[in-house]
Amino acid sequence: SNKSVKSSNKESKHWTSKNVKLVACAKNHEVFGNCFFLQHLTTEQIVVGKEVSKVKGLMRSREALREKKFWSKVSKYSKFYPLYGIVDVANRQCFVTENIPSISLKALISGRPLQETDVAPICAQIILAVSYLHENNIVHRALRPEIISIDWRGVVRVADLTTCEVFERSERVMTEFSSDWWNVGVIFYELLTGKVLFADKHTEIVCKNMSKESLKEALKDVIKMAVSFPDQISQNARSLLTGLLEKNLSTAIGDIHMDLSTSAWRTDYINVCQMLGDDYGSTFGKCYAISHTKTGDEAMLKIIWKSRMRQTSNGWRIVMNERLSWQKVTKHKYILPLQAFFETEACYCFISNYVDACSLSVVIKSAPLQEEVVKVLSGQLAIALEYCHQKGIIIRNLNPDGILVEKSGRIRLADFEFAKEAEYCRSRVAQYDYMSPEMIMRQEYGKEADWYAFGVILFELCIGFTPFDIYCRKKGLNPNNVGTDVLLRGLL
Structure with missing residues (x-):
C-alpha cells in the first residue's frame, strides 16, 4: 500500500x-x-x-x-x-x-429487477472490490447502489470512500467486515428484485419520528425479519443471498475469495476520447468519439443504457430492430457503416465509422441553401432511402437530426433507432414535423411514410422551416403540445 x-x-x-x-x-x-x-x-x-x-x-x-x-x-x-x-x-x-460514461447502480435498477445473468457479473465485481478493501484492512461501512457505478463496458467501481475506517481487531469492531457483506447482500437483493430489502418497514420506522434508542431497537427487529425471495430467483442466487444476509454474527461472512473471469475483449481495446457534441445533432451529439488502443483507428460509440431501455415495455425489441436494420443496409455509400454491436451488463453499444461531419439540421440552421446544394443533398438521401426500402427496411423516423453531412458534401443516413424490417406498421414514432397523416391517425403505413418525411425535409432545405413549424408560428401554438386535429391541419 x-x-x-x-x-x-x-x-x-x-x-x-x-x-x-x-x-x-x-x-x-x-x-x-x-x-x-x-x-x-x-x-x-x-x-x-x-x-x-x-x-x-x-x-x-x-x-x-x-x-x-x-x-x-x-x-x-x-x-x-x-x-x-x-x-x-x-x-x-x-x-x-477519471471521466468515463457511467451510471450508478441505483439508476441502472430504476425500480425494476435485472436479469440474473446481468446481476451475476455485477455482484462478482462488487465482491472483488470489498475483498480488496478488507485485504488492505479497510471497512467501508456504507456500501449502497448510489455510490457504486457501472460504465458502458460493464466495469463496476466503488465511487465513494468517505465512510471508510481502518479495521481494528478489538471486540467492539470485530464483526465490521461482516457489515460490508450484509450491505453487498442488500444490494444484490435490490438488483434481483428491483426493491429495497424491508423497504416498507424502513418507511414505517422513519415516519414515526422515534428517539435514537427506540430507532436502534426497531432496526434490530427489522434485521431479524425473514427475507422473502421472489419465485424467479434461482436456488444459486438464494443460497448466496442467504449467506450474505446472515443474521448470526458468529457465522456471518467475514471474507470471500473468488476469481472473476470476463470475456470483455470487445471493450478492452477501446479508448473513449470525447463526446461528439451539438454539431452532430440530437441523435449522435451524445455519442462518443473513440479510438482503438492497438491500431489507433477512430470510430463513434453509441450507448443505450439498459436502465432507460427498460422504462418501456418494448425497449429491448427497439434495440434489436435497430441492430438488424442497420446491419442489413450498412454497406451502402450514403449510410453510416456499422462496425460492431455488443452488450455489456449495463448497456448496448453500437460502434460505427468515425466521420468528420455535422447533422443536416445544423446545416439547415446555418444559412439558406442554394438550389444546387439542395439537389445534391436530397439526391443522395433519396438514393439511400430507396436502398433501405429495397432491403425491406422502413426508417419511420426520418429527420435532419439523423442525417450526417461530411465536409465533402456526402451525406450519411445514421439514425436507425425506430427502423424496422416490415411491410406495414402502425406505431407512431416519428417527430411531429415529419409524421405522415397515416402515422398521426395510427393507421397502417409503409414506406410511403418515409417518402412523406423526405418531402418535408426537401421543403425545409429550401425554406428553412417545416410546414408544421410555419403553421404553429402563425397560430401561436406550442409544437410540443398539440392534438391530432392540429397536427393534421398543420401538415396538410
Whole structure:
C-alpha cells in the first residue's frame, strides 16, 4: 500500500490547481452528484473533479486527508476510480479522477429487477472490490447502489470512500467486515428484485419520528425479519443471498475469495476520447468519439443504457430492430457503416465509422441553401432511402437530426433507432414535423411514410422551416403540445 500512495502522489503532480481549467459544473452527475469537469491545460484531457465534503475549516481539511488516505490505497485497483490528485477550483477543493460514461447502480435498477445473468457479473465485481478493501484492512461501512457505478463496458467501481475506517481487531469492531457483506447482500437483493430489502418497514420506522434508542431497537427487529425471495430467483442466487444476509454474527461472512473471469475483449481495446457534441445533432451529439488502443483507428460509440431501455415495455425489441436494420443496409455509400454491436451488463453499444461531419439540421440552421446544394443533398438521401426500402427496411423516423453531412458534401443516413424490417406498421414514432397523416391517425403505413418525411425535409432545405413549424408560428401554438386535429391541419 506504501507503493500505491507513492504512485498516487507522483501522479498528482501532473494535476495541480495551476494546470487545470474549469470546463463545466454538474449538479446531478450520475455517479458523483455535485462535481466539476476539468481539463488539463497541456494534455487537454477531460477529468471529473469530485467535490470534497462541504464541512468547513479544519474539519474539512481532515475529511479530505482521510478520504485521500483510503482512496490512495485502493486507487490502482480496477474496482475503484483512479485518484489523480487534489486541486482547488471555483473556491472548491476537488479530487481529480477519471471521466468515463457511467451510471450508478441505483439508476441502472430504476425500480425494476435485472436479469440474473446481468446481476451475476455485477455482484462478482462488487465482491472483488470489498475483498480488496478488507485485504488492505479497510471497512467501508456504507456500501449502497448510489455510490457504486457501472460504465458502458460493464466495469463496476466503488465511487465513494468517505465512510471508510481502518479495521481494528478489538471486540467492539470485530464483526465490521461482516457489515460490508450484509450491505453487498442488500444490494444484490435490490438488483434481483428491483426493491429495497424491508423497504416498507424502513418507511414505517422513519415516519414515526422515534428517539435514537427506540430507532436502534426497531432496526434490530427489522434485521431479524425473514427475507422473502421472489419465485424467479434461482436456488444459486438464494443460497448466496442467504449467506450474505446472515443474521448470526458468529457465522456471518467475514471474507470471500473468488476469481472473476470476463470475456470483455470487445471493450478492452477501446479508448473513449470525447463526446461528439451539438454539431452532430440530437441523435449522435451524445455519442462518443473513440479510438482503438492497438491500431489507433477512430470510430463513434453509441450507448443505450439498459436502465432507460427498460422504462418501456418494448425497449429491448427497439434495440434489436435497430441492430438488424442497420446491419442489413450498412454497406451502402450514403449510410453510416456499422462496425460492431455488443452488450455489456449495463448497456448496448453500437460502434460505427468515425466521420468528420455535422447533422443536416445544423446545416439547415446555418444559412439558406442554394438550389444546387439542395439537389445534391436530397439526391443522395433519396438514393439511400430507396436502398433501405429495397432491403425491406422502413426508417419511420426520418429527420435532419439523423442525417450526417461530411465536409465533402456526402451525406450519411445514421439514425436507425425506430427502423424496422416490415411491410406495414402502425406505431407512431416519428417527430411531429415529419409524421405522415397515416402515422398521426395510427393507421397502417409503409414506406410511403418515409417518402412523406423526405418531402418535408426537401421543403425545409429550401425554406428553412417545416410546414408544421410555419403553421404553429402563425397560430401561436406550442409544437410540443398539440392534438391530432392540429397536427393534421398543420401538415396538410
